[in-house]
Amino acid sequence: MTTLSDPLWTPNWAAIGHANLTAAIRDVGLDSYEAFHEWSVQDRDGFWGVVLERLHIDFTKWPERMLEQGATVEDVRWLPGAELNIAASCFHTEPTAPAIVARFGGAIHEVSYGALRQLVLRVANGLLAGGCEPGDRVAIAMPMTVEAVAAYLGIVWVGGVVVSIADSFAPDEIATRLRITDTDTVITQDRTLRAGQELPMYKKVVAAGAAHAIVVETGGGVALRDGDTTWEDFLGDDRDVTPQPRDPDDAMNILFSSGTTGDPKAIPWTHLTPIKSAMDGHFHQDIHPGDIVAWPTNLGWMMGPWLIYATFINRATMALFDDAPTEPEFGEFVQEAGVTILGLVPSLVAAWKTGRIMELYDWSAIRLFSSTGEASNPTDMEYLMGLAGNKPIIEYIGGTEIGGGFLAGTVLQPAIPSLFTTPTLGLDVILLDDDGRRSDVGEVFIVPPSIGLSTRLLNRDHHEVYFEGVPVVSGVQLRRHGDHMERLEGGYYHALGRVDDAMNLGGIKVSSTEIERVVLPVAGVAESAAVAVAPPGGGPSHLVIFAVPEPGSELQQPQWRAAMQEEIREHLNPLFKIHGVVAVESLPRTASGKVKRRDLRDEYSG
Numbered sequence: 341m342t343t344l345s346d347p348l349w350t351p352n353w354a355a356i357g358h359a360n361l362t363a364a365i366r367d368v369g370l371d372s373y374e375a376f377h378e379w380s381v382q383d384r385d386g387f388w389g390v391v392l393e394r395l396h397i398d399f400t401k402w403p404e405r406m407l408e409q410g411a412t413v414e415d416v417r418w419l420p421g422a423e424l425n426i427a428a429s430c431f432h433t434e435p436t437a438p439a440i441v442a443r444f445g446g447a448i449h450e451v452s453y454g455a456l457r458q459l460v461l462r463v464a465n466g467l468l469a470g471g472c473e474p475g476d477r478v479a480i481a482m483p484m485t486v487e488a489v490a491a492y493l494g495i496v497w498v499g500g501v502v503v504s505i506a507d508s509f510a511p512d513e514i515a516t517r518l519r520i521t522d523t524d525t526v527i528t529q530d531r532t533l534r535a536g537q538e539l540p541m542y543k544k545v546v547a548a549g550a551a552h553a554i555v556v557e558t559g560g561g562v563a564l565r566d567g568d569t570t571w572e573d574f575l576g577d578d579r580d581v582t583p584q585p586r587d588p589d590d591a592m593n594i595l596f597s598s599g600t601t602g603d604p605k606a607i608p609w610t611h612l613t614p615i616k617s618a619m620d621g622h623f624h625q626d627i628h629p630g631d632i633v634a635w636p637t638n639l640g641w642m643m644g645p646w647l648i649y650a651t652f653i654n655r656a657t658m659a660l661f662d663d664a665p666t667e668p669e670f671g672e673f674v675q676e677a678g679v680t681i682l683g684l685v686p687s688l689v690a691a692w693k694t695g696r697i698m699e700l701y702d703w704s705a706i707r708l709f710s711s712t713g714e715a716s717n718p719t720d721m722e723y724l725m726g727l728a729g730n731k732p733i734i735e736y737i738g739g740t741e742i743g744g745g746f747l748a749g750t751v752l753q754p755a756i757p758s759l760f761t762t763p764t765l766g767l768d769v770i771l772l773d774d775d776g777r778r779s780d781v782g783e784v785f786i787v788p789p790s791i792g793l794s795t796r797l798l799n800r801d802h803h804e805v806y807f808e809g810v811p812v813v814s815g816v817q818l819r820r821h822g823d824h825m826e827r828l829e830g831g832y833y834h835a836l837g838r839v840d841d842a843m844n845l846g847g848i849k850v851s852s853t854e855i856e857r858v859v860l861p862v863a864g865v866a867e868s869a870a871v872a873v874a875p876p877g878g879g880p881s882h883l884v885i886f887a888v889p890e891p892g893s894e895l896q897q898p899q900w901r902a903a904m905q906e907e908i909r910e911h912l913n914p915l916f917k918i919h920g921v922v923a924v925e926s927l928p929r930t931a932s933g934k935v936k937r938r939d940l941r942d943e944y945s946g
Contacts (some may be wrong), residue, residue, distance in 0.1 A: 344828050345718070347754030348725060349732040359751050360622050364390060373752045380765045381787070381934060387766055388418075388791055395653050398428040400585040407789070413817040414807060416789045418588060418612055426592060427496040427582035429618075430652035431457050433629065439652065441632060442486055442660040442678045443669075447674060448476070451486055456493075458578040459486070463494025465576025474499030474584050477594070479526040480639050481505035481514060481545055484660055487556045487571060489600040489648060491527045492593075499584030501608075502593045506640025506848075507532055507541060512911045514548035520606045520799055521594050524551040527571075530560035535664040547823055588612045593645055594798065597740040598842055598851040605805070606798035607740050614649035616766075616792025617741035621650025622793040623683060623747040625710050625734055625763055634659035634674060635683030635710075641848065642740040643683070643712065656681075666691045671701040680707045682728075683736075686716035687880040689724045703728040708751065711735040712842040715835050717879030721757030733755045735760045739805070739821060743792030746784070746821065747833050751752070758878065766790045770818060771825055776811050783839045784825045785810065786820035793819065837881070842871030845883055846914050852937060858911040859885065861905040864893040869927050871941045882919035886940050888926060897921045 351611050356362055365376045368390060372890070378559040380387040383447045385406040386491070404421035435454030442449055451459075472478070478495050480502055482488050495502045503521045505514055518526070526548075532539045542562050545553050555564060556571040586592070591608035598604050623686060633651045651658045659677045661670055665688055682703075689711075692698045706728035711721065712735075721733055732755040738745030746769055747760035755761075763769045767790040773779035796802050810820050824836040838844075855870035866888045872881035887900055901921040908916050922944065928936040 344759075344830065344832060345756055347419070347756050348722060349730060349755040351732075351752055351754070354883055355751050359627065360394075360626075361626070361627055361750060361752055364394065364623070373750060375763060376662055377394045377765055381487065381768045384766065384789070388615075390613065391622075391766075391791075395615065395618050395622060396429065396432045397424065397426075397615060397653075398432065399424045403414040403588075409789070413788050413819075414795070414803065416795075418789075418791050422588050423585040423750055424588065424611055425499070425586055426492045426614045426649070427460070428583040428612075430493060430649070432653075433655040437629075437655070440486055440658045440660060442662070443673050443677075444485070444662045448673070456486075456490060459490040459575075460493045460497055461578045461581055462575040463490050464497045464581045465579060467494060467498050467500065467576075468581070469576050470574075472498055472500055474586070475501060475590070476640065477501045477503050477521050479503035479505050479518060479521070479523045479550070480528075481507055481509075481526050482529045482556065482639075483507050483532055483662070484543060484636075484638055484644055484647075485529075485556070485662065486660065487529070488527075489658070489660075490650060492639060492645070493564065496592045497581065497583050499586055499656055500592075501591045502639070502645075504593060504595045504639045504641075504645065506520075506638050506913075507639070507913050508543075508913050510909070510911050510913065511544045511547035513913065514544060514550075516603060517596060517799045518548060518550060520596075520603060526550040526552070527554045527556075528569075529556035530558055530562040533558075533663065535667060555846050561849045584678050586611050589795070594643055595645070595740045596640075597642075598854055603799060604851075604854075605741075605800050607794050608796060608798065609645065609743065612791050613743040614645070614653065616790070617646040618653035619766065619775060619791075620736075620738075620744040620748065620764055620806075621646075622654055624736065624745065624750055625650065625683075626751045627651065627654040627681060629655035631656040631680045631707075632659050632678050633657065633681045633683070634661070634677070634679045636661065636665040636670075636688070637683075638683075642738075642743075646744060647683075668697045668700065671698040671703075674703055674706075675701040678705045679703075680705055681710065682706055683710040683712065684734075685713040685880075686720060687714065688919075689720040690717065690879065690942045692727075693720055695722050698727055706731050708732050710736050712738070712745070713848070714880045715837065715874060715878060716758045717875075718757040720879060725755075725757070737823065738764070740876065741794040742786075742790075742821075743794075745826075756832060758834070759828070760835070762831065767793075769825075770813055771827055772811065772813075772818075778813070780827045781836075782824070784821055784823045785813075787816055788819050837872070837874060843870075843881055843883070845872065845881060848913065848915060850913070850916065854912060855883070855885070855908065855916070858907045861907060862887075862900055862903045864890055865900060866890040866893075867927065869937055869940055871937050871944065873941055873944050883916060884920045884922060884940075884944055885918060886922045886924050886927060888924055897923055 401423035403419035593609040596604040768787040
C-alpha cells in the first residue's frame with residue numbers, strides 16, 4: 341500500500357486566479373473543481389460545448405448537436421452534421437505572435453504564426469501540385485523540427501492523413517508502418533545530429549522500401565535516388581488555400597501503439613481527437629496565450645501531435661530543441677527561450693539528477709512541469725520541482741487511443757510527486773479487482789464516451805481490443821485500457837504498471853512480443869520472455885529478458901545481452917536498453933500455454 345505523503349506544492353491565490361479552470365468553473369456557475377469534473381461527465385453536451393467555445397474551434401459547418409448516442413456505448417457520433425479542418429483552428433492568433441521558438445544551427449530562431457502559416461501553405465500547394473487528394477496518406481519520419489511541424493499541418497490542411505513514424509525506429513519498423521498504412525511517400529531529412537553523433541535518416545527510409553521520399557537537407561551531403569525530391573524543390577508557392585473541410589470522423593493522422601501480439605496497433609486520429617488534446621492542455625496543463633511550451637518528443641509518438649494542437653489551439657508558443665535533451669545545451673535553451681511549461685519523460689530527470697547539469701541554469705520562468713510516458717520516482721520528481729524554485733508537476737497518463745490523458749493533475753489541487761490528482765475532464769475511471777468488483781487497487785477502466793476515444797483500428801478488431809469481455813457497471817459498458825492503479829485517500833491515484841504484456845521504456849510503449857521477436861535469432865537461446873520491472877523505490881521501468889538456453893548450450897548471459905542489444909538496435913529501436921538477462925530452465929506458462937510474465941516480474945522483483 342502506498343503511503344500518502346504531504347503535498348510539496350499547494351496552489352496560491354495567484355495560481356488559482358490565473359488558471360483557465362477558475363474562469364471556466366465560474367462561467368458555468370459552479371464553485372469547485374470536483375463539481376466541475378462531475379458536471380463534465382454528467383452533462384457531456386454542456387461540457388464539450390464550453391470546450392469548443394473556449395478553444396475557438398473553427399467549423400465550416402456547425403454541428404447539429406454535440407452527441408448522438410446509439411444503442412451501445414460504442415455507437416456514438418460526436419458533432420454530427422459538422423464540417424471542419426482542425427488545422428484551421430491552429431491559427432486563431434495574431435500573425436506576428438511567436439508560434440515556434442527553435443534552436444538550430446547553434447542559435448535560437450523565432451517563427452511567427454504568420455510565417456508558419458506561409459510555410460504550411462507552401463507544403464499544401466506542393467502536395468496539391470503532386471496530386472494529393474483528401475484521404476491520401478503521407479508519412480513523416482524525422483525529428484520534431486519547424487519543417488516537420490509545417491509538413492504535418494500542411495498534410496492535414498489539404499485533407500490528407502499523416503502517418504507518424506518515430507525517427508529512432510530501425511528500417512524494419514519503418515517498413516512495417518508503411519505496409520500497414522499502404523503509404524508510398526515519406527517526408528524525412530538527410531540525417532539527424534544527436535549528442536555529437538550523425539545518425540542516418542534518409543538511408544533508413546530508403547532501406548525501409550519507401551517508394552518516394554521528400555528530403556529536408558541539413559548539410560549531410562546525401563545523394564538522392566532518382567525520383568526522390570528535396571524539400572525546397574517540393575515546396576509550392578504560398579498562395580492561400582482554403583483548408584479542406586472534413587467530416588469530424590475523417591482520419592487526419594495515423595499513429596501506432598504496441599499491442600500485446602503481432603504488429604503495432606494502427607490508431608487513426610480524426611479531426612475530433614485534437615480537441616481532446618487541446619482541452620487537456622487548456623485545463624490540466626493550464627496553457628495560456630503567451631506560454632512557451634517545451635516537450636522533447638517526436639511525431640511518431642502521440643505527444644508530438646498532442647504538442648502541436650495543445651500549443652497552437654491554445655495560442656501559445658512551441659519550443660523545439662535540435663539535440664538530445666540530456667545535454668547541458670538543453671538547459672541553456674530552456675533558460676534563453678523563457679520556457680514556462682516543460683513536459684518530459686521521467687527518465688530524463690534521472691539523467692539530469694545524476695549529472696547535476698541543469699542546476700547551472702535559471703529556470704525560474706517555468707510555471708509548471710508535466711510528466712508522462714512512464715512511471716516516475718518521487719525523489720526524482722521532488723528534485724525536478726526544485727530546479728525551478730518548487731514549481732508543480734502535472735502528472736499525466738493516457739494513451740494514443742485516448743488522444744490525451746485519463747488521469748492528470750491541475751493547478752487548483754496540491755501536487756504530490758508521482759501521484760495523479762483526478763480523472764481528466766470529460767471522462768471518468770473505475771478500478772476493478774481480479775473478480776470484477778470495484779476496488780481501490782485494480783485494473784483501470786474508462787467510463788465512456790468522450791471526445792478523443794478511438795472508435796476504430798486499421799489492423800485490429802476495435803471491439804475485441806477495448807470492449808470484449810469488459811464488464812458493465814451501473815448500466816455502463818466500460819472500456820479497457822490496461823493500466824494497474826491504486827486509489828489513495830483524498831482521491832489521489834498511483835500507477836502500478838501494466839496488467840497486460842505491454843511496457844513503457846523511456847516513454848515509448850512496446851509489447852513484450854515485439855522485443856522477443858527481434859532477439860529470437862540470438863545463438864544459444866531457445867525462447868525468451870521480456871518483462872518491464874520497476875526499480876526499488878519506483879520510477880521508469882527496466883527491461884529484463886528471461887532466456888531459456890537451447891539443449892546443450894551453456895549459460896552465456898553477458899554474450900546474450902550484447903547480442904540481444906544489437907538485435908534490438910538494428911531491428912527495433914536503439915532507445916530500448918536491456919537492464920539484465922536472466923537464464924532460466926523454462927518459462928512459467930498457463931494451462932493454455934501463455935507465458936506468465938507477471939510471475940517473472942514478481943520473481944525478479946523478489
